[in-house]
Amino acid sequence: DQQVKQNSPSLSVQEGRISILNCDYTNSMFDYFLWYKKYPAEGPTFLISISSIKDKNEDGRFTVFLNKSAKHLSLHIVPSQPGDSAVYFCAASGNSGGSNYKLTFGKGTLLTVNP
């Protein structure tokens, strides 16, 4: 039972345009959401997060939107750059049984930004 779903395995965009990566979750106990970026042969690196008390968090070119009623979040990258090409993982944690440190990850979306 996959609690965090990234339904698009890949996404290709042109440099300078907006990239929108989507994530859906099923567990209503999740209250903290994160996006990680992963280059080949490297570990994931933290990108941006959002608490369930907010619906938007922005950091430079990266914005995460949270729609709790739809159990959906998205990551917007604008403008997209070739260096943004990587696998993006959506992750969630929640205070379920006191284990709010445990991250549940989606399968990732491979973003390719074409020059």
Next chain:
Amino acid sequence: GAGVSQSPSNKVTEKGKDVELRCDPISGHTALYWYRQSLGQGLEFLIYFQGNSAPDKSGLPSDRFSAERTGGSVSTLTIQRTQQEDSAVYLCASSEGASGGYEQYFGPGTRLTVT
């Protein structure tokens, strides 16, 4: 400062052999996590250590898997009698604290191949 390091970076072993994977967390981080990523899957939580508290082993897939953390720092993940389905990238992460609001910093991972 130094990030999370893991060794070896790659390990090929024969089915039935035991393997040990090592993780050196960021100095001062009290929380340490092990995840694994099988082909085409997201990261799967395995085990969590926080200070001197009993570890959360709820993600370990079988009793062939065990982990320890010595002196609140270095951790070793041991897989006994390896099986082909154990082939995956094993990732270690550490964080300053234990709650879901603390960013987890990942190492580069150990790619385990069981032949």
